[in-house]
Amino acid sequence: MGMTVNDYYKILEVDYDATDENIRLSYRKLALKWHPDKHKGDSAVTAKFQEINEAYNVLIDPDKRFEYDLTGIYEIDKYTLREYLARFKGMILTCNGLGISHTSTW
Template sequence: MDEGTSNTTTKKDYYKVLEVDYDATDEMIRLNYRRLALKWHPDKHKNDTTVTAKFQEINEAYRVLSDPAKRLEYDFTGIYEIDKYTLREYLARFKGMILTCNGLGISQTSTWTQQLKEATSDTWDK
């Protein structure tokens, strides 16, 4: 397991933790992380013990989603249980992969989808 990430079996939706869409740009992820980290910093809530856990969850989500390799691995692991999401939410989550599969390149919605296309181009070109 990569250092700095949780080893719990509880599945978390890091996109929802950071309050961003599944195709969020690196900039959107960074901005929301900073906003939430300031809002939930334990120093601002000294008497609330649940804030520390929330703050750690925000940091964990950012560590994964801000690193292109970790984000790609996270997105491909199928970490979400499909029955917890509507069809629309599930498809939105995999939008980048759906639009870049097999070299279709229908849409380039973010830097992340470009990285996904580049990372998988050898697989699809064969």
């Protein structure tokens, strides 16, 4: 372990239920701001730019985003309550997320 998993939504500065268009717009803004050509020779900027690209490539692809949303970071101490509820509302609102088993009486 010890592997750090980044919150791609925070990297791209978008909400957890962001549309593809919002993701694209935020990516463009951040890519322009952090592009290595604007910051000659700064390895920290290059690393940030690569992180932004990685986040974008996952969140813009529906299959990768779905997989990330299921297996992304779960370190609840890193979230405010509002962020936690926004991040995990899909799981929270399902029967299994609430610990309710599906029965035919519903």
